[in-house]
């Protein structure tokens with residue numbers, strides 16, 4: 001059953017951070033942004049997830065042409081290091097114009113800013129060599145329910161999706177759902193919402209989703225099931241593997257570090273459905289613990305990759321015939337013991 005895919009891994013430069021949180025200052029020195037690229041290959045990664053201003057760090061200060069020149073320079077630097085850009089995401093949550101959201105802001109000027117910046121992110125994506133842009137809809141939502149007309153907000157989101165599809169006939173939009181944080185009630189909280197938007201769009205084949213394990217857990221959903229749902233519609237553009245200890249702030253813990261069995265089930269879904277066969281990346285979105293010292297701090301990334309690969313081994317040695325027999329006999333108690341013992345590496349008594 002397993003396809004023996006050689007998985008390709010990616011992460012974003014923001015995954016190497018200075019350890020600040022809302023309650024305290026940074027705990028580590030900043031590691032030079034572009035020097036981070038040299039860390040990828042030795043750790044077994046080849047894809048870089050970019051925000052538009054990770055490609056062009058001073059984006060607000062340069063003109064459109066300068067931004068594209070910089071993006072093609074970055075592309076050359078990546079080529080030289082055997083790296084590829086996986087996607088570019090417009091970082092709409094930092095600008096003064098997007099305090100109350102971008103595409104769904106109540107201000108027409110701010111909505112225009114968000115659309116213009118998104119179209120520029122499409123051009124940056126093409127110049128840096130990728131056809132995918134990610135919509136993580138950070139501030140598209142409400143802090144109080146009465147603040148926005150929610151039906152109108154969803155219509156506005158669809159309008160932006162269509163504008164982008166029309167602007168570049170090859171671009172793909174991957175929507176990354178998340179139910180809350182930074183907003184209280186986020187628009188497009190689940191995979192189902194993202195996929196509905198895709199089907200409502202003018203070219204649904206070019207609208208997919210990025211599923212982040214922690215975001216699914218924050219919506220009280222099972223990440224593996226969310227991935228399977230997207231795969232059933234051929235809409236899993238990428239994944240952001242990590243972990244999350246229940247319904248609290250977004251933790252971005254190392255994959256499998258909280259719920260090993262749920263992590264195993266995510267790997268099983270990817271393995272059994274040939275994920276990666278068309279070059280899709282196994283993307284990570286993990287944060288190092290604030291307490292960790294070093295320069296740079298990258299163990300959380302190499303550990304997550306290793307845990308994923310260890311679970312791939314577990315997925316490949318999981319006896320599918322035996323699973324089928326338990327299913328056939330409807331002996332789910334037996335199946336559960338087999339699965340847990342398989343994960344524990346103990347002698348199977350089931």
Ligand code: GLO
Nearest residue numbers: 089134136176212240250285
């Ligand atoms: C935050 C998101 C964020 C996105 C990134 C790429 O919760 O997971 O890290 O993945 O901005 O769009």
Ligand code: MG
Nearest residue numbers: 176212240285
């Ligand atoms: Mg993410």
